[in-house]
Amino acid sequence: MLQTLRDKLALLPAKSGVYLMKGQSGQILYVGKAKVLKNRVRSYFTGSHDRKTQALVANIYDFEYIVTDTVAEALVLECNLIKQHTPPYNIMLRDDKTYPYIKITNEVHPRLQIVRRVKKDGAKYFGPYPSAFAAQATKRLLDRLYPLRKCKTLKKQVCLYYHINQCLAPCEFTVDIPVYQQMVKEITQFLSGGHKEVVADLKGQMEAAAEQLNFERAGELRDLIRHIEQVMEEQKMTTPDLVDRDVFGFAEEKGLLSVQVFYVRAGKLIERSVNIMPHFGEPIEDFMSYVEQFYHERGDVPKEVLLPEGSPSEVLAEVLEAKVLEPKRGQKRDLVNLATENARQALDEKLRLMERNMDRTLGAVIELGDVLAINAPRRIESFDNSNIQGADPVAAMVVFIDGKPAKSEYRKYKIRTVDGPDDYESMREVMRRRYSRLLKEQKPLPDLIVIDGGKGQLAAALDVLENELGIEIPVCGLAKDDRHKTSQLFFMEEDTPVNIHRHSQAFYLLERIQDEVHRFAITFHRQTRKRTGLASVLDDVPGVGPNRRKTLMKHFGSLKAIAEADMDAFRGLGIGDKLAEDIRNHVRAHLQASSSTKFVEPS
Structure with a gap:
């Protein structure tokens, strides 16, 4: 523990209030209330905690507190501060659905x-x-x-x-x-x-x-x-006393908290809502934090609020102008049990869906590691080249983390050192640029590299990684059949394809990766070809320099748009009629030479 934290802990008052846990850069990590600040804040740094609380404590570099006269005042202040700062370790009430x-x-x-x-x-x-x-x-x-x-x-x-x-x-x-x-x-x-x-x-x-x-x-x-x-x-009758009440139930498992609310109005159960969210504290405390935020600044508080037995509801009862009850028997207890059962069912369904998704993503990653006899490749980087007869050669890289695309980490490369259609040399250049940079910046390397290509591209990538850069990363190549479908998987220097079942989750993952990197590379190549084609034609027009060419490219976007533009469009860019006519004529001549397109003078 930092010495500054030890010193501040020794000075904590034995009064009620609100405390704010802060990270290294001063950001608010967690906001809590306490009946006795000295005891509550010190408890985070003493004794044993579960994994979630340990994650919070490990990131605490400072804290501050605000003393209040009562715990009820602390509750209101806590809700205001959570709403203001949205701390990552607090239960957050997502008010994304409102009822009429x-x-x-x-x-x-x-x-x-x-x-x-x-x-x-x-x-x-x-x-x-x-x-x-x-x-x-x-x-x-x-x-x-x-x-x-x-x-x-x-x-x-x-x-x-x-x-x-x-x-x-x-x-x-x-x-x-x-x-x-x-x-x-x-x-x-x-x-x-x-x-x-x-x-x-x-x-x-x-x-x-x-x-x-x-x-x-x-x-x-x-x-x-x-x-x-x-x-x-x-609206169906649920209770005969015609009382307005909200009924809460909750369930917790695997770091997720499910809260179910029944809205009973005039004795009728007219609506329900469920919210499932990650949580980091004790389930019962985070549940009560949700309930407290639920009623913060709300004007439609019913006459009764029913909570599960054992809920620390004393502070809430002080703040609300309503009865806060924890029924132990009878119809009210049955309603709370029903809300709790619904919260549990909703959470079970959520977890089952997550498990299914895990089978398709992380499960596929684990299976792929077994097939290749390597550790599960949590981070996969995949490469593909794209060009048309060597013109405008580009490459693209996509990243999959735990079987899911991480689009913010995609990268595009314009090939600089290769003349003509040479996929092998293009792959060498991209491997060299990507991984020499990672080594220089001391960034982590991927667990697996997937090359969109057969043995030739795979050999080129391995040559750069092992012989030039001196790093060992598992690399596999994906060859396609005549129908452009993934057909064979080659791994490292092995001559024979890897035996992988075509209907396995691992194979489906490789197909998704190959389709995604191919799509990304083709899209980038089309964008590059469109820009360079337009620029090369404009370079041949006398009076069009780099700045004017850039302006024309940005405004029109294509040769066809320039050829069909009227004089007013050019005048709006500060281009005179004579130069505009020269530009149009030159572009039209280029397009007519490459196709049978005929142009009609704009009216």
Whole structure:
């Protein structure tokens, strides 16, 4: 441990607060809260820890702390700092999915809205709803039942909503506050499970309309009743007490934490969400960190929050204006168990998918190492050359790490020392440039080099690596058949191909590598040929120097575009009409000489 850390640890206060662990460059690695800072921070540097905590401690070079009056204050501060700094070792709440709510605005003339964020603005929020469609359907239903204001700003005169009895037209008529209060009360009752009373009232109106032989009105009321029953029936009853509550469960395995949340509103389980993320601390502590961030700055806190038994929830209970319970029996305990079971199932599915992916990637790498009798090649670098009859020769390198392409490490090479179509010498040049540089910069070498070619290219690569650079790296070559498919695998100086099953994961990995390096090389060659072809033609035009040639290449991009351009396009580049005409004529003559293309003067 660094001496500066020892000195600071000795000065820690025995008070509650928040601590920030820092890395070598001062970046925030972890933010935590503590009831007693002295005890909590010192615990990281004493005793034994699991592998994840050891990884954090190994990177700590400094820390700082902020003292608070209470642990509840520390919780709020911790959430703010995590949100601000996004430390890599903290559980991060990814707020990438929000559910719709129905909002009754806190205005003189209230409105109904569909929103996805709940704010502490005095408005009433109901939800969340399982989908935007469900929320919209419920809002349309309420719009028909209660004539609240529809427009965002008051109009100068009444609109269509007034004429269809869906608005009281406060823009033109005075609406008493008690009228709005009564409607808000009824809407609140409706959305809180009291829709059955509304249905009963509508049925009475329907029967009265039928008795008066007003069958059209009775039919409208019947349809409205069916709509209410359909919309509200989509939500299934789970508890009979009509209480809003959030139910949490979690599961942990192999460094992953799965958190399941059930949203119960008015006694109905209307939605659930699951989040699976890596974690580095104790599972129960990281779970509570997730729950604390979940409610940080949220305005839609339910009346109850149900947590698994044993959760350290005392601080959360101090902060939230809700009951935080750890039920030990009954229906609430069953809900927590169900959430926990769902969290476990989601995590198991995630791990199985990861294992399948491991079979296709890292599993293939291990299998390839067995086939070649080498250690599993975690890092593979592959090379391919590309040219057309020796013109514009280039090479490309792709990198696969643990069986997956690492595109940020791909490299392109323009061949400098080779004249004509000589794949062997081109391969020598690329090997020499790539690995002499790695040796000079003292960077790690790959575990395996894959050459897109047969024995000739393989021999050229080995000659440079072993005889010129004096390094030993396993190298294999991939030869293709007449249909340009991977057919044979050659390894080092062996004369006979390696026996590898064509339907093995190792063979599929080699095919992916060969296809990727070939694609990358061909794409680079086409780009190079396009640029050099354009540049060589422009070099022959009197009055076009390097700067003007570069401007033309950047603006037009192709000879055809220059040949078909009008004078205004050249004038925009500061090129006079006479030079522009010379450029067009020269380019057209070049294109016509190489094809039967005819050009029409732009109108």
